[in-house]
Amino acid sequence: MVCKLNSKLFGYLRPYTKRVLSFGHPIGGSQCKSKVCQSLNGVIVIGSFLCFLLAMACGYKYVLPESGAIIPNYVIPDSSHSNSECNFFDGRWVPDESYPLYNSSECPFAEQGFDCLANGRRDSGYLRWRWKPKNCQIPRFNVHAVLEKLRGKRVVFVGDSLSRTQWESMICLLMTGVEDKKSVYEVNGNKISKHIRYLGVRFGSFDFTVEFYRSVFLVQPGSVPKRAPKRVKLTLKLDVLDDISKEWIDSDVLIFNSGHWWTPGKLFEMGWYFQAGGKMKLGMSISAGFRTAIATWASWIENMIDTNKTRVFFRTFESSHWSGGTRQKCKVTRRPLSKTKGRDRSPFSNMVLNVVKNLSIPVTVLHVTPMGAFRSDAHVGTWSDNPLVPDCSHWCLPGVPDMWNEILFSYLLSQESVSLQGNGNL
Template sequence: MERQRSFSFKPTRLMLFSFTIFSSFLFLSTFTIWLSKSTSSLHHHHTPLHFNSSSSSDGDTVGDNFQSLTGFTQNFTVTAVRIPTLIDNRLARTQKSLSGFKSEASGHHADAATAAANATLNFTSMQDSGTSPGERFSEEQKKVEAASLFEKTQVPVLNKAEKETVKGCDLANGYWVFDESYPLYARDSCPFIDEGFDCEGNGRLDRNYSKWRWQPRECDLPRFNATKMLEMIRGKRLVFVGDSINRNQWESMLCMLFGAVKDPKRVYEARGRKITKEKGNYSFRFLDYQCTVEYYVSHFLVHESKARVGQKRRPTLRIDAIDHGSSRWRGADILVFNTAHWWSHHKTQAGVYYYQEGNLVHPRLNVSTAMRKALTTWASWVDKRINPRKTQVFFRSSAPSHFRGGNWNSGGHCTEATHPLNETLSSTYPEKNIIIEEIVKLMKTPVTLLNITNLSEYRIDGHPSIYGRKTQSSKIQDCSHWCLPGVPDTWNELLYSHLQSR
């Protein structure tokens, strides 16, 4: 009988067999992991580089390869900045949610490439310093909260590519942004600011009122460039005509332009006059540019006269006759008109034996009717006397006053205001502006309206108040005019924008 074979292994054979199986498994696992990593790396770095061997020419092949390489570079850039971009987006959302006006960094005009580079550098710096994203976010949030004093509404932040050009943008629709790069000039550097607008020189200590920049919602307002502006008016006459609010804007323009002049002695008033409230006609020459920047006072744009009423001669307003100084306006290359402030005074509001047409002095006439007649007289003069091929005509809308607790002569005040308002005080559009717009639509001569009313409504902090004179003993405050530097600088930025677009 044959002996049955045993299926058991000897200890030596069992050990050898187990070692062989284990080694094979280890080698196979290691090879699989290496192959997987190599394939993934190869796919990540080389997949975008497709060489099209079936191209019709060598030039096409090179072009396709270059596009593939460009795609790879773009993909790599997006990956590199993804994390800092997420952090910055989160910061942007937090900034928009804060109450009050929107506050942005002064470098908001940087292009996309610079922004991406800065985001990468910021993130790298954060890693090197050991600061976590949460800690950095907390610090940035505190900075944003400190800088953003006010915000009116939730405003979508538009990229440069998404924003419209200024020509098709509503410049009057926007919000104020606190910007440390403002004002556009220092008060000490401008010798043209008269006492009534020199708030800093009259003792106002806070400076924030001069650091707000107007930001339209749908576009960027070009920052004023004094050198470019002087080149635009080289050999020309820039003329402001109107009341003391227009003198406010004219002085602002002088200060803004003066910063680009190398030799201050080459800017002077033609008759050697010093700017004061008493004299109303000035012409400053910029010799290096052979241009003049002029101002002519005309409260109503029509003739202020006198007429006999009963036994007395009384002051009247000839609403059918243009201001007698109009001959000085003719020949200007750029004309900036305004009237509104004086139409609110008691005498014009009452209209009792004040408005005159021909020899007729109206016993009583509604102020809106009188203003419409006066502006029709002005429009007729412009259409007859101004050559639109030579002269660009602008009309600035009314500037708001911010008297609280009374009128200018009855205890009205704005002293406590140090920041812009959260919302405008007036919910209705001024009737004066409506009249102006209706008259302009009927004119043959093109007239550009500078709508500054809404943006100025927020700026209760921008008035001289008690700082309109060196001594603050008087109880009368000035909540109608504006400190310089200040809000009128923005009006001139709007003017500059319109001139650039042409």
């Protein structure tokens, strides 16, 4: 029975058996006529074929070795909307000894509170990681190419303290290519403050500015209407963009972020409530309020921004790594996490992605949420200017925000957009 089964199975391979075994003599030569011998020859053919496949696989792995990354890939949920095969946000963190790209202690525009090494952090491994997209490469940072690209331009960041961190990171990165450091200065002589509404740094040798506007909600704060409940101290006009929005219009690169202040602790518990159409919306949830505010932002972008001049970006929500719900416990690890533990997704990020997807004009989403989800090692922790207050929301500089800017520069320097939504020219 076994011989019959083997004979049928290997009968299909008989023409190939003779070719494979032609380099030597088949077992038994012409005297081997039994089905057992034929089956045995077939076994040799199959074995040879499997050895060939194994050798090919080993050769492939030898010729094309994988990177030494320990952080797994992450695919963003909306990658199907990408207009290019290159998705900068589908990737992993890999070790890279060429980082960091600057010394924050030598950058006068990096906040002392974000300079973790200067504030006593002893391990420096968190500085030596690079984000590696799955199907493409982020071009290595070329400071001179970026400086020339921005010559005569106006770069504007709008948002909360995470936006300010990216603003600081960009200035520090660009200063590495400027010979005369004194030609880089804050236009009003201001020092960086957590609460100042406007900061602008001018690169005199290249005639461009990198500006930051503090607008944590993007929409307009308002006074308390008459007959409002006593718990209402301030309102957010969800259908009106921030009154400083007129300053953002005449820019060449415009980068937004929001979401980190949209929490009960920073809204309802502080007496902030929503307003739309001149009426209070006391029962409106935070997620509904954010969705309405982003819709207001989208309408403003479509009606006020000339995308032939201005390249618009929106950076998504950044993951924090608090150990407890009270934001009192902050464990900063020595290495990135191997699992995101749900931090790779955010309802705020999803709302931004959905709104931008339906815009009639091009806006590029910097979907950095999954990137930060792994980086529990890169937070400020207790290495700030106030070590008594732990910080698992903000990032050390140098650090993760530098990678946001490297991706941003890649978009600006590329000839064609590889964004989630449309094209734009700088």
